[in-house]
Amino acid sequence: MGLTKTEIFTDQQNNIAQIAKAFGHPARVAILQHLIKINACICGDLVDEIGLAQPTISQHLKELKNIGIIQGNIEGTSVCYCINQDKWTEIKTMFMSFLSQEPTNSSCC
Amino acid sequence: MGLTKTEIFTDQQNNIAQIAKAFGHPARVAILQHLIKINACICGDLVDEIGLAQPTISQHLKELKNIGIIQGNIEGTSVCYCINQDKWTEIKTMFMSFLSQEPTNSSCC
DNA sequence: TTTATTAATCGTAATATTGCAATATAATAA
DNA sequence: TTATTATATTGCAATATTACGATTAATAAA
Numbered sequence: 001m002g003l004t005k006t007e008i009f010t011d012q013q014n015n016i017a018q019i020a021k022a023f024g025h026p027a028r029v030a031i032l033q034h035l036i037k038i039n040a041c042i043c044g045d046l047v048d049e050i051g052l053a054q055p056t057i058s059q060h061l062k063e064l065k066n067i068g069i070i071q072g073n074i075e076g077t078s079v080c081y082c083i084n085q086d087k088w089t090e091i092k093t094m095f096m097s098f099l100s101q102e103p104t105n106s107s108c109c
Numbered sequence: 110m111g112l113t114k115t116e117i118f119t120d121q122q123n124n125i126a127q128i129a130k131a132f133g134h135p136a137r138v139a140i141l142q143h144l145i146k147i148n149a150c151i152c153g154d155l156v157d158e159i160g161l162a163q164p165t166i167s168q169h170l171k172e173l174k175n176i177g178i179i180q181g182n183i184e185g186t187s188v189c190y191c192i193n194q195d196k197w198t199e200i201k202t203m204f205m206s207f208l209s210q211e212p213t214n215s216s217c218c
Numbered sequence: 219t220t221t222a223t224t225a226a227t228c229g230t231a232a233t234a235t236t237g238c239a240a241t242a243t244a245a246t247a248a
Numbered sequence: 249t250t251a252t253t254a255t256a257t258t259g260c261a262a263t264a265t266t267a268c269g270a271t272t273a274a275t276a277a278a
Binding site: 009020023050051052096100101104 | 113114115117118119122123125126127129130131132133134135136137138139142144145148149159160161180181182184189190191192194197200201204205207208209210211212213214215216217218
Binding site: 002003004005042043044047054055057058059061062072074076077078079 | 222223224225226227228234235236237
């Protein structure tokens with residue numbers, strides 16, 4: 001199969017999972033961290049910074065773009081990427097509310 | 110290929126990605142939410158609660174157990190699962206510090 | 219116009235994930 | 249001992265992901 005049954009879950013559950021999935025690769029975490037640190041970044045710099053081939057970085061950037069967490073502006077022959085602040089805040093809020101639910105001591109373990 | 114090059118990333122990046130990957134499926138998000146809500150939960154209840162087959166739930170539980178975020182206690186013929194509070198707190202801290210980095214306005218986009 | 223430069227896309231191989239039927243295992247009940 | 253119950257494991261099919269070489273497209277520079 002290999003196909004997630006999204007229809008049996010809530011929108012919230014699917015949303016959290018979708019964003020988490022995008023965060024679920026170290027290259028994409030590294031890209032986001034670098035974009036935050038450098039503020040804005042040319043794609044080629046990411047290829048140098050992270051040790052993966054250009055098509056691979058491009059593919060990871062595409063996935064991050066798909067969830068709207070980054071955006072790219074064409075500057076001549078290069079593309080400048082940066083974090084979408086509104087989306088970043090939205091995601092932060094979503095994760096905080098998910099993670100801030102405090103599990104209390106359970107009866108069995 | 111299909112094989113992540115973990116060796117070129119920092120431990121922090123790999124850790125975030127590993128946890129995010131575990132959160133990257135709505136069934137696992139649903140399991141965690143249910144465990145938090147109900148406080149502790151028999152595996153069979155999760156099969157009823159979520160609409161997936163028993164082996165599928167068992168597999169998702171295994172993945173959550175692998176990252177240490179849940180633990181199970183045998184109670185007769187059934188297994189009672191619950192959140193590992195220490196790990197939950199650790200993960201919360203990790204994600205908060207990742208997400209709390211505020212991206213500033215960039216020059217290009 | 220020709221030649222870089224830069225990034226996206228295509229194609230593909232290797233591997234991982236998702237989901238479930240069938241089966242195995244382990245503990246209790248009859 | 250023989251069910252019964254609850255969960256884990258195995259095996260497998262369908263699909264997704266990761267990575268990269270080759271190619272393409274678009275702009276810039278010569």
